[in-house]
Amino acid sequence: MKKAIIQLEPLTCPSCMQKIENGVKSIDGVENNSVNVLFNSSKVKFNYDDERVTIKEVEKVIEKLGYEVKKAQVKDI
Amino acid sequence: MQKMILERKNHITVISGILIATAFISKLVFGNTEIFLWLLVFASFLGVTPIAIQAYQALKVKVVSIDVLVTIAVAGAFLIRNFEESAIVTFLFLFGAYLEQRTLNKTRSAIKELTEMAPESALKQMDNGEFEIVEVGEVEVGDILLVKTGAKIPVDGTIITGEGYINEASITGESFPVFKKRDSKVFAGTILENGTLKIIADRVGEDTTFGKIIELVEEAQDSKSEAERFIDRFSKHYTPAVLVLSFIVWLVSRDIELAITILVLGCPGALVIGVPVSNVAGIGNGAKHGVLLKGSEVIGDLSRLDTIVFDKTGTLTLGNPKVVQQKIYTDEFEKIFGYLSSIEKESNHPLAKAIVEYIGDVKAYPVERTEVIKGGGIIAQIDGHRVAVGNVALMEKENVYLSERIKKDILEMQNDGDSLVLTSLDGEIQLLMGIRDPIRQNVKGTLQKLKKLGVKNLVVLSGDNQGTVDLVAKELGLTEAFGNMLPEDKQSFIKNLQAKGQTVAFVGDGVNDSPSLALAQIGIAMGSGTDVAIETSDVVLINSDFERLPHALGLAKATAKNMRQNIVIAVGVVLVLLISVFFSEWMNMSIGMLVHELSILAVILNGMRLLRYRLKY
Numbered sequence: 001m002k003k004a005i006i007q008l009e010p011l012t013c014p015s016c017m018q019k020i021e022n023g024v025k026s027i028d029g030v031e032n033n034s035v036n037v038l039f040n041s042s043k044v045k046f047n048y049d050d051e052r053v054t055i056k057e058v059e060k061v062i063e064k065l066g067y068e069v070k071k072a073q074v075k076d077i
Numbered sequence: 078m079q080k081m082i083l084e085r086k087n088h089i090t091v092i093s094g095i096l097i098a099t100a101f102i103s104k105l106v107f108g109n110t111e112i113f114l115w116l117l118v119f120a121s122f123l124g125v126t127p128i129a130i131q132a133y134q135a136l137k138v139k140v141v142s143i144d145v146l147v148t149i150a151v152a153g154a155f156l157i158r159n160f161e162e163s164a165i166v167t168f169l170f171l172f173g174a175y176l177e178q179r180t181l182n183k184t185r186s187a188i189k190e191l192t193e194m195a196p197e198s199a200l201k202q203m204d205n206g207e208f209e210i211v212e213v214g215e216v217e218v219g220d221i222l223l224v225k226t227g228a229k230i231p232v233d234g235t236i237i238t239g240e241g242y243i244n245e246a247s248i249t250g251e252s253f254p255v256f257k258k259r260d261s262k263v264f265a266g267t268i269l270e271n272g273t274l275k276i277i278a279d280r281v282g283e284d285t286t287f288g289k290i291i292e293l294v295e296e297a298q299d300s301k302s303e304a305e306r307f308i309d310r311f312s313k314h315y316t317p318a319v320l321v322l323s324f325i326v327w328l329v330s331r332d333i334e335l336a337i338t339i340l341v342l343g344c345p346g347a348l349v350i351g352v353p354v355s356n357v358a359g360i361g362n363g364a365k366h367g368v369l370l371k372g373s374e375v376i377g378d379l380s381r382l383d384t385i386v387f388d389k390t391g392t393l394t395l396g397n398p399k400v401v402q403q404k405i406y407t408d409e410f411e412k413i414f415g416y417l418s419s420i421e422k423e424s425n426h427p428l429a430k431a432i433v434e435y436i437g438d439v440k441a442y443p444v445e446r447t448e449v450i451k452g453g454g455i456i457a458q459i460d461g462h463r464v465a466v467g468n469v470a471l472m473e474k475e476n477v478y479l480s481e482r483i484k485k486d487i488l489e490m491q492n493d494g495d496s497l498v499l500t501s502l503d504g505e506i507q508l509l510m511g512i513r514d515p516i517r518q519n520v521k522g523t524l525q526k527l528k529k530l531g532v533k534n535l536v537v538l539s540g541d542n543q544g545t546v547d548l549v550a551k552e553l554g555l556t557e558a559f560g561n562m563l564p565e566d567k568q569s570f571i572k573n574l575q576a577k578g579q580t581v582a583f584v585g586d587g588v589n590d591s592p593s594l595a596l597a598q599i600g601i602a603m604g605s606g607t608d609v610a611i612e613t614s615d616v617v618l619i620n621s622d623f624e625r626l627p628h629a630l631g632l633a634k635a636t637a638k639n640m641r642q643n644i645v646i647a648v649g650v651v652l653v654l655l656i657s658v659f660f661s662e663w664m665n666m667s668i669g670m671l672v673h674e675l676s677i678l679a680v681i682l683n684g685m686r687l688l689r690y691r692l693k694y
């Protein structure tokens with residue numbers, strides 16, 4: 001399992017948090033309860049199983065939703 | 078393609094605005110309704126494109142977002158050939174989003190300024206002895222770094238060579254430069270204003286004091302209170318509910334106009350961002366003024382505060398006792414000072430330290446035998462004499478005669494609130510000393526401000542005797558004072574207050590009093606090293622500066638009030654809009670969208686006021 005923090009461009013729209021949360025949750029290998037979208041600091045935090053999904057794939061999903069990924073940090077847990 | 082359109086959203090907004098303006102000019106000035114309609118159709122198409130893309134993306138992840146509501150509404154307006162409405166609504170929606178972005182960046186600016194103070198690079202000594210620029214993330218504990226004038230200190234470390242003046246405002250809030258030389262500690266994020274230093278890295282990255290502060294603030298700005306979590310859950314079901322409602326209205330009334338108006342009016346924008354906006358602005362203000370509030374739960378508790386419980390030593394006082402007065406009853410005081418200093422040097426009691434420091438350098442005598450009397454003092458054999466050092470109880474136990482004159486002196490010193498130390502030589506009193514732990518500067522004024530801010534009880538608890546504690550309480554204007562308290566007594570005292578339904582803050586030492594700090598709704602650790610204070614406190618006062626407490630309290634109250642205002646604005650606007658759509662003639666989709674965007678701006682601007690908050694007195 002890994003823990004990831006993805007820094008996005010500043011979030012401004014009220015419904016983008018929900019969009020990103022649902023988008024990331026729907027990815028196979030992401031631990032559902034761990035997904036947390038932070039509005040003010042514009043970050044997504046979640047845990048994932050690196051054998052089932054890569055951080056690049058998660059980034060792709062978020063970018064497809066229309067939000068630019070600035071930086072991703074991954075730590076072992 | 079999708080990405081390209083979204084990136085040019087601002088251009089689209091401008092063009093759509095120009096098209097609408099031209100359309101109205103051609104109708105009102107030239108009376109040309111055909112061009113008017115075509116321009117509006119074009120503006121609608123252009124404007125709805127980015128919104129529709131966002132709506133599509135939202136639906137893909139099963140979210141009924143505001144974009145979905147607006148897209149359906151615009152499509153509906155098209156169906157009934159109301160191009161005026163469709164064009165204006167899309168324009169207002171896009172323009173509103175632009176303004177939201179601008180104003181939100183402003184409210185977040187305080188915290189952003191703080192995080193941008195983080196050092197990015199360092200000059201690290203490589204294996205060949207040369208210094209090279211590396212990213213701060215590559216520095217490890219034990220690395221040797223060079224810091225030049227004007228540069229940020231990249232890590233927490235110790236100076237090995239060099240000296241200079243450092244501005245530590247980012248850590249201590251004190252902007253006056255501090256002189257540092259060999260063996261001084263330096264902190265990440267502080268700025269070397271003058272000089273050149275070679276330092277060895279003690280702590281790097283997130284482990285530095287500055288790193289911890291940033292992490293704390295970043296987490297605090299997005300922490301959610303119970304009320305906020307409720308709003309989150311609520312808004313998840315709210316937008317789909319609006320969609321269903323408008324569909325039902327259409328089924329019943331067969332009035333598309335009414336149905337799509339409801340869609341626009343029901344948008345929940347202000348409700349979703351109202352509370353986080355207050356939160357980020359309030360916490361940002363605190364961060365700028367040396368007050369770190371750990372999240373919105375803390376803001377809520379602090380705003381309801383009834384009682385503040387203070388530890389005395391080290392919190393209200395400096396925790397650094399000093400001899401403030403003495404009476405000498407002998408001519409051979411040099412010898413007595415020598416005896417006393419030699420005996421007290423063997424003890425690490427705070428009062429003993431104060432005496433040794435006060436006497437300074439004198440002739441030392443070998444101490445032959447010492448006996449520590451608990452709660453009394455020390456009895457020692459020195460230079461062939463029996464010397465007793467301690468309080469009045471010890472002297473009585475030693476059967477030392479206290480003359481009327483000495484008794485009078487004792488009484489006077491006690492009335493001053495001093496702790497007494499008597500010295501007897503072979504059963505005769507030689508020396509009386511009054512020792513006091515000075516009260517911190519400006520504590521009295523700070524406490525008065527807290528009272529003005531509505532704190533009902535200010536209580537001091539201390540392990541000292543009741544007399545001393547009473548005097549401190551009287552001098553500072555505290556409401557209650559309790560002496561002879563052990564740490565567990567303090568804990569049960571707080572428990573009692575809480576059982577009576579009070580919200581309690583505890584201000585104390587981060588080490589001894591950690592159970593009380595944890596137990597109180599709000600724990601504020603003081604003076605025991607920045608790190609401990611940061612980790613154990615709910616409210617961190619930078620540099621353990623007591624005088625920042627009123628600002629913290631006032632700010633919490635202002636922020637909590639601001640959040641309530643924003644909830645009222647958001648809910649009120651939606652209610653008024655929905656009621657007026659059924660009961661008034663003038664309400665339509667464009668006005669609805671306008672009011673809506675205005676309400677979002679209103680909550681952001683209202684939140685922004687917190688950035689400028691200052692304590693009034």
